[in-house]
Amino acid sequence: MATYQPTTESSGTIPNTDMIWCSIRQCFITSVGIMFLWLFITLKDLKEDEADRSVEARYDSKNLRLLEDWQKITFKYSEKIQKRRKTWLTVGITSVSRRDPSGLFYTLASLYEASSPAEQRRLTVLVHLADSDLIWLRETVAHISSHYSAQILAGQLLLIHAPSEAYPTVDGIQNETSPGQFHSKKNVDNAFLMSFATKLSTYFLLIEDNVYCVPNFVTHIHAKVTAMKPKSWVLLEFSNMGSLGKLFHSRNLPLLAHFLLLFHRSKPLDRMILHFRTLLVQESPIISRPFLFYHRLPDHRFDNKESTVVPEKNIYGPDNPPGAVFTDMKVSGVHFPWEAYTMDESFFWTYNVSTGNHLTVILNHPANLTRVQVVTGSIMNGQYILVKGQVELGYDPEGMPQYCTNFVLLGHLRQGQMDQEIFLKSIRNHVSCVRLVVNADQVGGLIIRHIYLWEENA
Numbered sequence: 001m002a003t004y005q006p007t008t009e010s011s012g013t014i015p016n017t018d019m020i021w022c023s024i025r026q027c028f029i030t031s032v033g034i035m036f037l038w039l040f041i042t043l044k045d046l047k048e049d050e051a052d053r054s055v056e057a058r059y060d061s062k063n064l065r066l067l068e069d070w071q072k073i074t075f076k077y078s079e080k081i082q083k084r085r086k087t088w089l090t091v092g093i094t095s096v097s098r099r100d101p102s103g104l105f106y107t108l109a110s111l112y113e114a115s116s117p118a119e120q121r122r123l124t125v126l127v128h129l130a131d132s133d134l135i136w137l138r139e140t141v142a143h144i145s146s147h148y149s150a151q152i153l154a155g156q157l158l159l160i161h162a163p164s165e166a167y168p169t170v171d172g173i174q175n176e177t178s179p180g181q182f183h184s185k186k187n188v189d190n191a192f193l194m195s196f197a198t199k200l201s202t203y204f205l206l207i208e209d210n211v212y213c214v215p216n217f218v219t220h221i222h223a224k225v226t227a228m229k230p231k232s233w234v235l236l237e238f239s240n241m242g243s244l245g246k247l248f249h250s251r252n253l254p255l256l257a258h259f260l261l262l263f264h265r266s267k268p269l270d271r272m273i274l275h276f277r278t279l280l281v282q283e284s285p286i287i288s289r290p291f292l293f294y295h296r297l298p299d300h301r302f303d304n305k306e307s308t309v310v311p312e313k314n315i316y317g318p319d320n321p322p323g324a325v326f327t328d329m330k331v332s333g334v335h336f337p338w339e340a341y342t343m344d345e346s347f348f349w350t351y352n353v354s355t356g357n358h359l360t361v362i363l364n365h366p367a368n369l370t371r372v373q374v375v376t377g378s379i380m381n382g383q384y385i386l387v388k389g390q391v392e393l394g395y396d397p398e399g400m401p402q403y404c405t406n407f408v409l410l411g412h413l414r415q416g417q418m419d420q421e422i423f424l425k426s427i428r429n430h431v432s433c434v435r436l437v438v439n440a441d442q443v444g445g446l447i448i449r450h451i452y453l454w455e456e457n458a
């Protein structure tokens with residue numbers, strides 16, 4: 001069972017659990033143009049004759065049905081409303097309320113500032129508001145519709161939302177504390193985004209919220225695609241960060257969405273994308289430099305003694321609790337190790353590192369960490385990254401000077417970076433050290449740009 005309902009007559013509608021509304025004044029401007037997709041997919045209980053199958057098989061069959069339902073509805077909806085011309089490129093963004101809300105607005109502003117009117121005509125921007133928090137949805141829609149009514153009315157900016165009923169569960173239990181559940185949400189969010197984007201344009205570019213876009217990125221991408229013409233490709237990368245700046249042929253999106261839904265619990269999105277690329281037999285990555293997309297650096301105001309304005313802490317930014325930084329890598333005398341742990345744009349510069357070298361942050365007091373981000377390499381073109389390295393969390397400091405006695409592997413760097421949320425209480429609590437370890441000798445320069453730590457309830 002599935003129905004959909006664009007919220008075109010939202011003024012005066014009483015909000016219920018499956019509907020959002022915005023203020024009459026704001027909605028009035030753009031309500032006709034806002035394309036909202038509402039899906040109410042009732043996931044029927046599985047029949048008894050399926051009960052003897054394994055959990056996996058039942059689960060997959062449910063996903064398949066979910067996908068078929070989803071595709072039927074999205075295509076029907078697209079046909080109806082997307083009678084407009086197909087554009088050359090669709091940029092897809094998934095946004096959730098947990099992240100810095102200004103991130104999405106920043107990204108949209110950057111997208112439109114970076115593209116000329118001619119480029120904008122070749123562009124569709126598709127935003128999946130992937131959160132069931134009604135207040136957040138309402139405020140986000142109100143904000144976007146008041147700032148981008150022209151783009152919405154022209155069909156260049158589309159907002160979609162799938163209600164939580166559309167999301168698969170494991171045996172009916174949502175376990176938010178397990179890491180698989182977290183990957184799952186992000187994978188399914190993006191599967192919906194891609195599924196909806198299939199018919200909008202020839203190419204699809206996946207970015208994230210909280211992103212800076214390089215001016216004229218559409219033209220740059222067009223030039224790259226033209227240059228690639230004689231060769232076949234599955235994935236072109238315009239950034240080396242996780243799932244940011246990845247270009248696909250739109251015709252491959254149904255397959256990719258299907259793949260994400262089937263294996264949504266198995267891996268994080270960025271690794272699913274790499275796996276998909278190899279499945280479609282593109283063996284090596286095609287990374288286009290210089291990069292066109294960057295994560296926005298945390299908003300930073302430096303202490304200015306003259307100023308009477310007290311700098312506000314960005315509640316979504318990193319916390320970096322006080323600590324000391326030690327390393328056995330070479331120190332050049334210009335960029336010091338502790339610059340890797342500051343929250344400004346300074347960095348630590350070293351060279352010719354060997355297996356086993358480390359840079360360790362020893363916290364003054366044990367902390368409960370919810371997320372760790374380590375970024376190496378230059379911001380513009382990804383040079384001077386640590387090619388093989390891992391991040392470890394340390395506990396139980398002893399001795400003078402103090403050093404941790406137990407370390408647990410948190411994750412490996414990919415393309416010089418790691419950004420990981422920590423779910424298991426057993427690893428996230430009482431962390432005293434965060435250590436970046438070199439896993440292979442490397443000749444030449446190395447930039448350790450930052451180590452960011454987020455504390456629980458900081």
Ligand SMILES: *[C@@H]1O[C@H](CO)[C@@H](O)[C@H](O)[C@H]1NC(C)=O
Nearest residue numbers: 173174175176177178179424
């Ligand atoms: C959720 O996952 C965690 C970690 O994997 C596990 O310890 C816990 O028992 C699970 N809870 C439920 C209700 O399945």
Ligand SMILES: *[C@@H]1O[C@H](CO)[C@@H](O)[C@H](O)[C@H]1NC(C)=O
Nearest residue numbers: 330351352353442443444445
């Ligand atoms: C790094 O190692 C290479 C090869 O061993 C050497 O040629 C180079 O001089 C070293 N760089 C520095 C700055 O010592």
Ligand SMILES: *[C@@H]1O[C@H](CO)[C@@H](O)[C@H](O)[C@H]1NC(C)=O
Nearest residue numbers: 366367368425429430456457
């Ligand atoms: C970390 O979590 C533990 C267990 O939940 C708690 O007892 C402790 O006070 C927390 N520490 C900090 C610094 O928040």
